[in-house]
Amino acid sequence: MIGIPTALLLGSILLLLLLFVAMRGSGNARKLSSGSDLPLLDDQAALDPCPPEFVARIFSSEDWKFVAKAKSPQLENLFRRERKLVALLWVHQTSTAIRRIMREHTQATRQSHDLHFATETKLVLLYAELMLLCGMLFLAIQSAGPQRVRGLAVYADALSQRLAQAQLDFQTVTVGPKLHSAGSS
Amino acid sequence: MNATVKLVPVQAAYDDLLNRSLSKISCDLARLIYLASTRDYNTGTYHHDGLAARFRPDVAGKALEIAHRQIFYQLSAYSLEELLAQLQTYLDCSHESAADVLRTWQKLEPYRIAIPVEVNPAVARLFLSNVRLALAIWRFRQEQAPKHP
Numbered sequence: 287m288i289g290i291p292t293a294l295l296l297g298s299i300l301l302l303l304l305l306f307v308a309m310r311g312s313g314n315a316r317k318l319s320s321g322s323d324l325p326l327l328d329d330q331a332a333l334d335p336c337p338p339e340f341v342a343r344i345f346s347s348e349d350w351k352f353v354a355k356a357k358s359p360q361l362e363n364l365f366r367r368e369r370k371l372v373a374l375l376w377v378h379q380t381s382t383a384i385r386r387i388m389r390e391h392t393q394a395t396r397q398s399h400d401l402h403f404a405t406e407t408k409l410v411l412l413y414a415e416l417m418l419l420c421g422m423l424f425l426a427i428q429s430a431g432p433q434r435v436r437g438l439a440v441y442a443d444a445l446s447q448r449l450a451q452a453q454l455d456f457q458t459v460t461v462g463p464k465l466h467s468a469g470s471s
Numbered sequence: 472m473n474a475t476v477k478l479v480p481v482q483a484a485y486d487d488l489l490n491r492s493l494s495k496i497s498c499d500l501a502r503l504i505y506l507a508s509t510r511d512y513n514t515g516t517y518h519h520d521g522l523a524a525r526f527r528p529d530v531a532g533k534a535l536e537i538a539h540r541q542i543f544y545q546l547s548a549y550s551l552e553e554l555l556a557q558l559q560t561y562l563d564c565s566h567e568s569a570a571d572v573l574r575t576w577q578k579l580e581p582y583r584i585a586i587p588v589e590v591n592p593a594v595a596r597l598f599l600s601n602v603r604l605a606l607a608i609w610r611f612r613q614e615q616a617p618k619h620p
Binding site for chain 2: 334335336337339340343344346348349352353356358360361364365368369371372375376379
């Protein structure tokens with residue numbers, strides 16, 4: 287049996303380690319996707335969101351099975367390289383969007399006088415989970431390839447949409463009444 | 472009120488474009504290339520004389536832009552097998568030699584300029600990647616196919 291202080295210490299170390307992996311993963315994804323032939327994303331820029339069906343397509347094994355039928359190592363290598371880059375770009379794009387949402391949320395909370403501790407905690411935990419997932423996805427894509435992590439990617443995508451929706455709801459609740467009162471004054 | 476007045480002509484122009492021009496093109500890949508060719512390289516705006524004459528130039532441009540984005544997302548969602556079929560149809564309908572077209576496409580990658588502006592970067596990269604792969608598979612199949620005298 288370990289005591290509560292030891293458990294807390296171990297938990298904190300583990301959390302820090304995982305956050306480190308997440309940050310490193312995101313940074314590396316950025317570096318790798320810069321080798322891609324499209325301009326890198328600006329952290330400030332709002333993106334046209336990636337539709338969920340494309341997340342499933344990027345991480346799908348259907349195309350891999352089709353390429354494998356040709357029994358050409360050259361084609362297989364090309365497919366692995368190409369799809370890995372697309373998947374890493376998606377991870378980078380997702381983590382960029384998550385950071386932007388949280389930045390916007392932090393700015394919005396500064397102006398709000400009606401904060402709910404439970405809601406804020408939930409959002410921070412959701413953010414931490416997402417950043418962690420992005421880090422894990424980065425490592426898994428690098429080591430196992432995108433096709434093996436389809437479920438995780440689809441889950442991360444759904445979570446990021448939940449985070450975006452939560453921020454949108456928060457803005458509607460906090461900024462909406464202000465706009466309304468500004469409009470009526 | 473204004474929004475409704477503006478939206479209806481764009482929808483009408485879009486339907487007109489779909490019925491008069493796009494439906495006569497053999498496949499989605501050819502439709503994408505056609506729509507991209509109506510875009511000015513310098514300004515990024517779309518032009519179509521016939522459509523502009525029937526509606527207004529700005530309405531025609533908006534309809535072309537919407538159609539371009541729509542066909543791009545449609546094509547990007549295709550599996551590699553489906554994209555290869557699109558490529559095959561495109562080559563069959565082209566009046567050039569398929570081998571020449573493929574060689575040029577692999578060297579110059581002209582399909583890169585067929586991407587609309589402000590689409591999701593991961594989807595744009597997926598599209599480029601899939602076209603590159605489809606070209607490589609097509610070439611591989613040609614090399615494997617028995618040569619006829």
